[in-house]
Amino acid sequence: MSKVTSLPTADAECAATISEQIDALTDPSFMTSLARGLAVLQAFSDARKPQTITSISQKTGIPRAAVRRCLHTLRELGYVDAELNNFSLRPKVLTLGYSYLSSTPLTVSAQPYLDNISRTLNESSSLAVLDDDEILYVARASTSRVMSVALNTGSRLPAYCTSLGRVMLAHLPRAELDAYLARTRLIAKTDKTVVDHEQLRAILDTVRRDGYAINDEELEIGLRSIAVPVRGASGTVLAALNVGVQAARVDIPALKHNVLPVLQQAAQELSILLP
Known part of the structure; x- marks a missing residue:
């Protein structure tokens, strides 16, 4: 046998x-x-x-x-x-996803902004939405590889331990966030990953208050990222925009001082184009 x-x-x-x-x-x-x-x-x-x-x-x-x-x-x-x-x-x-990418205002409008962010900062930038409790990358401009796995349009990552995901989770209606936390098992990706539900809830409250999320090596050692929300005309958060960097090169104060303003400007300009 x-x-x-x-x-x-x-x-x-x-x-x-x-x-x-x-x-x-x-x-x-x-x-x-x-x-x-x-x-x-x-x-x-x-x-x-x-x-x-x-x-x-x-x-x-x-x-x-x-x-x-x-x-x-x-x-x-x-x-x-x-x-x-x-x-x-x-x-x-590829035809199954092309119709979405080519017809959705978010993805059509975002690429020039991602390209500009990457040229300005010389760092990789991504746009993602929340889909089935994960973040789904819908646009990306890459200058260098900062993760051990390659990220491309269509890639998925857990929402709870990514800066993009935390931005999206932080702006969910309270009932939807409660349901997400109730059904999601928080698995440690590194020794820095937050796996306590109440601690994660507190972090999401801070993200909602401050308007940005920072991930400090919780998804992968050596990876640090910062993300901001992208809103539609009604003010609803439709997506999140981020920049990922090598932790050895860029510390958290540098993320806030140098990267955050560029992201916020791009998100604001992109929001004007969205319904």
Whole structure:
């Protein structure tokens, strides 16, 4: 009998959550097969190598037979390619996100401002929104790599331990923030990560009051960042704008003195263009 390798606890919980969310919906208009197909596509998002049916099943909690049918369909439609039992995404999958990026005023308007921030400061700058309890990068201007993993448009990171995420969380309605904190497990990414819910709530109160968030090596050692909110015409926070730096080069006073005013100016000018 072959040995089955168990998933790490966090991955197993995530897989169970995805599968349970899909299967628990009893709306007669809800298409479970479509939901499973999208979950299979998302299973490739953090993978740098081809995926097998077994690995995707483990990530999503979807039975292998259903994963196999999803992959067959996606391959027939041109979104997935396969070599033996190894599956990878094809360029056509980019069309699924291009419509959003090309039609949303936020992403269309933001890129020139990000480019200008990066030229002015010689640092990488990003724009992100809150999506499913994570931050989703929707625009980025990179001058150098400050994280061990590459960040691009479409990348996702936890909201609770990022400057972008804390800006977004700080401006949620109180009931929505309470629900987020109740369902979110705070996992330490470094020895500096805040994992106490009440301490995080206090930090978010400060972010809301001060109008910016600073992350000091809580996501990754050596990474320091600062973020500000981007508001629409109604004053609602639609996104967050940040700059990430190497902690060894830029201290917190320098972030506040040199970087914060540039971010605030860009956010203010960008807000004028948004509905």
